[in-house]
Amino acid sequence: MSRTLYWLGNDLRLDDNAALLAAAQSETLLICYCIEPRWFSQYRYHTASLGPHRWQFIKQSLADLQKSLRQYDQGIVFVIGAPQDALPALVEAQAIDRIVRSYSVGVDEQRSLAAVRERCPRLEVIECDTQTLFDRELLAGPASPLPSLSSFSKFRKLAERQKIALPLSAPAQLPPPPANLARESLQQPIPDLSGYESTPCPYTGGETAAREHLQAYFAGQHASTYKLTRNALDGHSLSSKFSPWLSNGSLSVRRALAEIKQYEGQHGANDSTYWLYIEMLWREFFQWLAADVGTALFAAKGINRCAGTRCFYPERFEKWCQGTTPYPIVNACMQQLRQTGFLSNRGRQIAASCLVNELDMDWRYGAAWFEHQLVDFDVASNWGNWQYIAGVGVDPRGGRHFNLSKQAELFDQDGAYVERWSPGPVLENLDTRDAADWPLG
Numbered sequence: 001m002s003r004t005l006y007w008l009g010n011d012l013r014l015d016d017n018a019a020l021l022a023a024a025q026s027e028t029l030l031i032c033y034c035i036e037p038r039w040f041s042q043y044r045y046h047t048a049s050l051g052p053h054r055w056q057f058i059k060q061s062l063a064d065l066q067k068s069l070r071q072y073d074q075g076i077v078f079v080i081g082a083p084q085d086a087l088p089a090l091v092e093a094q095a096i097d098r099i100v101r102s103y104s105v106g107v108d109e110q111r112s113l114a115a116v117r118e119r120c121p122r123l124e125v126i127e128c129d130t131q132t133l134f135d136r137e138l139l140a141g142p143a144s145p146l147p148s149l150s151s152f153s154k155f156r157k158l159a160e161r162q163k164i165a166l167p168l169s170a171p172a173q174l175p176p177p178p179a180n181l182a183r184e185s186l187q188q189p190i191p192d193l194s195g196y197e198s199t200p201c202p203y204t205g206g207e208t209a210a211r212e213h214l215q216a217y218f219a220g221q222h223a224s225t226y227k228l229t230r231n232a233l234d235g236h237s238l239s240s241k242f243s244p245w246l247s248n249g250s251l252s253v254r255r256a257l258a259e260i261k262q263y264e265g266q267h268g269a270n271d272s273t274y275w276l277y278i279e280m281l282w283r284e285f286f287q288w289l290a291a292d293v294g295t296a297l298f299a300a301k302g303i304n305r306c307a308g309t310r311c312f313y314p315e316r317f318e319k320w321c322q323g324t325t326p327y328p329i330v331n332a333c334m335q336q337l338r339q340t341g342f343l344s345n346r347g348r349q350i351a352a353s354c355l356v357n358e359l360d361m362d363w364r365y366g367a368a369w370f371e372h373q374l375v376d377f378d379v380a381s382n383w384g385n386w387q388y389i390a391g392v393g394v395d396p397r398g399g400r401h402f403n404l405s406k407q408a409e410l411f412d413q414d415g416a417y418v419e420r421w422s423p424g425p426v427l428e429n430l431d432t433r434d435a436a437d438w439p440l441g
């Protein structure tokens with residue numbers, strides 16, 4: 001038996017959590033969440049990676065998990081700093097010999113884990129799959145859909161033939177925390193370095209809220225009409241809204257899929273319920289693509305090494321972020337995003353296409369702004385979708401240029417969406433005299 005440190009990441013739940021179950025095979029268990037100051041400071045694209053909406057959502061998720069862990073006489077220890085600095089001290093102080101973590105496709109997360117490994121070479125490190133439908137083990141086998149990552153349709157064909165494991169139950173019990181750990185350190189409030197104020201984000205973080213959301217969604221008939229409604233710009237039940245909880249793992253993607261299957265069993269399967277599953281395969285596709293391509297996910301030329309624009313126009317960027325461009329539909333999208341942290345898939349496509357095609361800007365600034373704003377930010381889905389729109393990703397069709405007037409006609413016929421999120425006058429012209437910083441490093 002060992003003394004285990006379970007390092008929480010995007011797996012803030014008890015349900016269907018292979019990492020927690022692995023960590024529970026231990027004599028003592030220290031559950032820890034590392035808050036990194038760099039999340040809140042500006043980085044190369046002029047924004048901090050973690051903005052107020054998602055941070056609020058993460059704090060709510062942690063508080064909910066903290067509460068659930070009390071029934072196991074357990075709790076979360078919060079540490080502040082880069083993991084490679086903060087965790088080794090804990091490992092030494094508590095004589096930890098095993099660390100358990102969920103596998104993350106994020107390059108930063110992988111680097112942090114490698115750095116912890118380097119600092120603590122005697123530590124056993126176990127990485128479990130908790131964020132995807134498929135496990136890495138399956139992907140390494142002969143039936144792996146990995147070789148098909150050159151296009152979604154190829155991936156989908158192979159992925160649809162794979163058996164997906166059923167969700168696991170929450171642990172019946174957990175080992176105690178290390179004896180010399182002060183009990184108070186398990187009840188500490190969540191440290192907040194952000195300086196952010198609370199936001200009117202419509203989603204509440206945590207496994208409890210995720211479960212309630214899932215129940216409410218499937219209690220109605222929304223899944224049976226999903227395919228017809230999913231492209232709407234606004235509307236709570238017109239798409240599933242699973243993404244905020246999926247993004248920090250307070251909802252398991254396998255649990256969400258199991259619920260779709262259960263709904264189909266009760267109400268019948270149709271095109272819409274099937275399409276919801278297909279959208280979850282899109283998520284899966286981007287996860288494995290990100291794992292496969294590493295830093296190319298963030299490269300200006302993208303995975304396909306295409307030449308996209310690399311200009312940055314400070315004024316245009318500011319107008320896009322603030323929702324004061326000459327395009328009402330884009331302004332409404334950007335206002336909704338800024339105010340709530342959420343934007344529909346259609347809205348994300350419209351806003352991204354505008355940045356790349358109308359404003360002629362380096363797509364990575366847009367991706368970084370979304371990273372900061374989105375409550376459901378997911379590194380693989382965000383940067384992967386941006387590459388798609390910018391035409392530098394694995395897309396046989398090469399880029400997407402949305403006709404903004406046509407989009408408004410199709411998806412905001414009565415102008416209600418623009419009226420709700422961005423009423424008021426619109427700039428007539430885009431000032432193209434603003435200086436471009438070019439080329440970008």
Ligand SMILES: Cc1cc2nc3c(=O)[nH]c(=O)nc-3n(C[C@H](O)[C@H](O)[C@H](O)COP(=O)(O)OP(=O)(O)OC[C@H]3O[C@@H](n4cnc5c(N)ncnc54)[C@H](O)[C@@H]3O)c2cc1C
Pocket residue numbers: 230239240241242243244246247276279280281282283284286343344345346348349352370374376377378379381382383385386389
């Ligand atoms: C530029 C851009 C950036 C995006 N950034 C993110 C992001 O950071 N995080 C994120 O979760 N999604 C992202 N998406 C994908 C998609 O917009 C959201 O997943 C979706 O809008 C979330 O709402 P929903 O849960 O109601 O989706 P639904 O339509 O109900 O779909 C169900 C689930 O399928 C998955 N899904 C659906 N569409 C996609 C897609 N295109 N790519 C990957 N997964 C998908 C999501 O997990 C979603 O929760 C982005 C899309 C674009 C165009």
